[in-house]
Amino acid sequence: MENYPEYLREEDSIDIKKYLFQILYHWWWFALSIFIALTIAYLVNRYSEDIYQVNCSLVIGEEAAKAGSAESVLEELSRVRGRVRKAVVENEISILKSYSMARLALEELDFGIAYTAVGRRKIAKSQMYNTSPFIVVPDTSDDNIFGYPVNITLVSKDEYILNIDDNYDINQTLRFGQPFVHPAFNFTIFLRDTSKLEIEKNNPRRYYFVFNQINGLTNRYRGALNVEVNNERGSILNLSMTGNVPAQISDYLNKLCEVYIRSNLDDKNRISENTIRFIDDQLQGIVDSLEVAGVRLQNFRSANKTIDLSREGNFLFQQMEQLQSQKAILDMSASYYDYLLTYIREKKDFSDLVAPSVVGIQDNLLNGLVQQINELNMQRRTLSFTAQDNSPQMLLLNSQFTNVRNTLLENVMSLVETNKLAIADMNRRIVRIEKEVQKLPYTERQLINIQRNFNINDQIYTFLLEKRAEAGIAKASNTPDHKILDSARPENARMIKPKTSMNYMMALVLGGLLPLVLIIIIEFFNNKIVDRKDIEQATNVPVLGSVGHNDRKSDLPVFENPKSSLSESFRSLRSNLQYMLKEKDQKVVCVSSTISGEGKTFCATNLAAIMAMAGKKTLLVSLDLRRPKVHRVFGIKNQTGISTYLVNKSKLEEVIVPTLVENLFIATAGPVPPNPAELIGSDKMTQFFEQMKKQYDYIVIDTPPVAIVTDALLLKDIVDTYIFVVRHGYSTRQVLQLVDDLYNKKDVRKIALLVNDVQVKGYYGYSYRYGYGYGYGYGYGYGYGYYGKGYYEEDEEQLNTRQRIEKFIRKIIKY
Numbered sequence: 001m002e003n004y005p006e007y008l009r010e011e012d013s014i015d016i017k018k019y020l021f022q023i024l025y026h027w028w029w030f031a032l033s034i035f036i037a038l039t040i041a042y043l044v045n046r047y048s049e050d051i052y053q054v055n056c057s058l059v060i061g062e063e064a065a066k067a068g069s070a071e072s073v074l075e076e077l078s079r080v081r082g083r084v085r086k087a088v089v090e091n092e093i094s095i096l097k098s099y100s101m102a103r104l105a106l107e108e109l110d111f112g113i114a115y116t117a118v119g120r121r122k123i124a125k126s127q128m129y130n131t132s133p134f135i136v137v138p139d140t141s142d143d144n145i146f147g148y149p150v151n152i153t154l155v156s157k158d159e160y161i162l163n164i165d166d167n168y169d170i171n172q173t174l175r176f177g178q179p180f181v182h183p184a185f186n187f188t189i190f191l192r193d194t195s196k197l198e199i200e201k202n203n204p205r206r207y208y209f210v211f212n213q214i215n216g217l218t219n220r221y222r223g224a225l226n227v228e229v230n231n232e233r234g235s236i237l238n239l240s241m242t243g244n245v246p247a248q249i250s251d252y253l254n255k256l257c258e259v260y261i262r263s264n265l266d267d268k269n270r271i272s273e274n275t276i277r278f279i280d281d282q283l284q285g286i287v288d289s290l291e292v293a294g295v296r297l298q299n300f301r302s303a304n305k306t307i308d309l310s311r312e313g314n315f316l317f318q319q320m321e322q323l324q325s326q327k328a329i330l331d332m333s334a335s336y337y338d339y340l341l342t343y344i345r346e347k348k349d350f351s352d353l354v355a356p357s358v359v360g361i362q363d364n365l366l367n368g369l370v371q372q373i374n375e376l377n378m379q380r381r382t383l384s385f386t387a388q389d390n391s392p393q394m395l396l397l398n399s400q401f402t403n404v405r406n407t408l409l410e411n412v413m414s415l416v417e418t419n420k421l422a423i424a425d426m427n428r429r430i431v432r433i434e435k436e437v438q439k440l441p442y443t444e445r446q447l448i449n450i451q452r453n454f455n456i457n458d459q460i461y462t463f464l465l466e467k468r469a470e471a472g473i474a475k476a477s478n479t480p481d482h483k484i485l486d487s488a489r490p491e492n493a494r495m496i497k498p499k500t501s502m503n504y505m506m507a508l509v510l511g512g513l514l515p516l517v518l519i520i521i522i523e524f525f526n527n528k529i530v531d532r533k534d535i536e537q538a539t540n541v542p543v544l545g546s547v548g549h550n551d552r553k554s555d556l557p558v559f560e561n562p563k564s565s566l567s568e569s570f571r572s573l574r575s576n577l578q579y580m581l582k583e584k585d586q587k588v589v590c591v592s593s594t595i596s597g598e599g600k601t602f603c604a605t606n607l608a609a610i611m612a613m614a615g616k617k618t619l620l621v622s623l624d625l626r627r628p629k630v631h632r633v634f635g636i637k638n639q640t641g642i643s644t645y646l647v648n649k650s651k652l653e654e655v656i657v658p659t660l661v662e663n664l665f666i667a668t669a670g671p672v673p674p675n676p677a678e679l680i681g682s683d684k685m686t687q688f689f690e691q692m693k694k695q696y697d698y699i700v701i702d703t704p705p706v707a708i709v710t711d712a713l714l715l716k717d718i719v720d721t722y723i724f725v726v727r728h729g730y731s732t733r734q735v736l737q738l739v740d741d742l743y744n745k746k747d748v749r750k751i752a753l754l755v756n757d758v759q760v761k762g763y764y765g766y767s768y769r770y771g772y773g774y775g776y777g778y779g780y781g782y783g784y785g786y787y788g789k790g791y792y793e794e795d796e797e798q799l800n801t802r803q804r805i806e807k808f809i810r811k812i813i814k815y
Helices: 014-023 027-048 073-077 089-096 100-108 214-224 246-304 311-346 364-383 392-437 442-477 500-525 531-538 564-579 600-614 630-634 642-646 677-681 682-695 733-745 801-814
Strands: 052-060 064-067 085-086 114-119 124-128 134-138 148-154 159-164 170-175 187-190 206-211 226-229 237-243 483-486 495-496 543-548 586-594 618-622 657-660 664-667 698-702 721-727 750-758
Touching: 027 500, 052 246, 052 364, 064 442, 089 226, 089 237, 100 214, 100 246, 114 134, 114 543, 124 364, 134 206, 187 311, 206 618, 214 237, 237 246, 246 311, 246 442, 246 483, 311 442, 311 750, 531 733, 543 564, 564 600, 586 600, 600 630, 600 664, 600 698, 600 721, 600 750, 618 630, 630 664, 642 682, 682 698, 733 750
Parallel strands: 543 750, 586 698, 586 721, 618 664, 618 698, 721 750
Antiparallel strands: 052 237, 052 483, 052 495, 064 085, 114 124, 114 206, 134 187, 148 159, 148 206, 159 170, 226 237, 657 664
């Protein structure tokens, strides 16, 4: 690589003009690509299912929940039970997206069966919600397979075709209202409204329905829900969901909000409901005792006509009644303590724990512990929506809950013992009073006992009724912390897919971008000679001229079509060659190439023909002894030729053959010899050319490629000018290195390049309609209008549409 010129070691710069020309020339690539892209966009817009987005919004209250009663009597009765916490927005979002909320909402909706209408050509499908022409009523006593499509074809207003493919292979005609019984399916189909149903006999409408599993449906809707906060400090939640049917999405969002708000209210009412239930249990025993005591008192007074007690009896009665009332409160406390001990030991969820104040217990430590354990329990429930059981936050809360629970258990056990001592003391005091009562008359003693029993039950009954009324008032005054700001409405749904305008815009962009990228990649990695600059950057050898692409079947177009633009390019080459053959004795032109397939034989034959057509006696020598082709162009036999002449098997007159072209003669190659190089380098070969130079004005030699064999270089002392042919779009830039080395070493005489097979699509520097040539700084050629309109056979009126567009592009590139 060190011998390579510096410009071959540098990276090729990107030629913007070249890429611009390729883009303009390959306009049909862009047109086809954009057409295909727009067709795909149309199909996507036409047959894709429409996806809609529906929104609704919720206002989250300052207090997420409030146990007991807020600012009411119940707060006084169950203040310990109250749980007051601020609604954490993140937790509320997790609750809305929880499995339990989604399942509660779906259980209250009729989403168990999904109906779908099939398009006319079974391409497009559309989901239906409350709009299907029929209703499926499943038999809940039997099984129905979930997720399996059941196809329905309506044939009339009375019958339909039932089809279940794959494993079941069911195809039956049934009447509407007729039960379908099968081990896997059990249902009945009814029509919705026969008056609006239109049946097309030639093209009946097709539908299918699927039984949805509640668990899978819940997870699907739960995952599709998106909840966002309006801002960082805001308390408004925006709920959104996407789907095919706006009405169905709206119903789900509205039901979810309804269930969410109702759940919040149920949490707030749970304390009041538990309080009422506990009081009702206590009232059941008190009512019976009060009724019995009332009947005994009434019967005693009726039987004994006793209305008033004596002064001493009345005093003892009041004392006894007071002690009995205190003992009743202690008994009720003991009952509550037993309830609380059982609750603490057996229950894990403390959400329905009755507050101590309901039974009149005003122990501050107990109330504080019950309130604390309720708050921790609510925090655990809220955190369970967003955290795992083994998360650090949950483990910390569980540890705190356990500590408070153990402390509460110890406190209750201590209160139980204290309460037992108080009851025992109360019993001793009652016994002392009863001894005093025994000194009264028998009738008066009976009245005191009956009256005392009645009054105690009456007081307890009245106390419990007051508490029950207060709890009922508290429940009625509860309101949810959250409310719906905007309900979901189907008419406000926004279609998000397919995005028609965006798809068409992307189709235009991609349709134009893909060919552009493809052209740039192809051109960037293309090392073929496609531009005049490719040659100028790779070698210092001058360019003698260019030859256009031969569209005709003839290998000798300059003779058969002398008015063609291709013929004109050879005339331009002939004229430019005069500047390299300045002296009269300079007559020998060697046409070669670097590699095979570059068209050296084509160029040599047509160059010789165009010289002969100018009145110059020209000899075309076929020295490609390994692969001779010249004789085929002229249809001449090759039994004798240079090879036989050089080995003295033929005479000179037998080797040189005239052609149909006036003034053009050919020296054929002859049979392929075993030693071509030795023959070409022989003295007899030199004598041959010395003799031919005396007889002909020009001698054109067709030799093998120099990169394959060195036959052409063996004639360097004979040849006056070397023309190396490079083929546009075929020869690589690296092959020019060999020609450049020959040029720089000065081993051979004048060297020039001829660009063959030039086509407009990549070679705007050389157009076969413009025969520009380059040689030693001189330029000479013929323009298109030099001979006047109609000179060339490819006149404008004979061009097709694409050729006219290409001609227009060439003009753009020119300017």
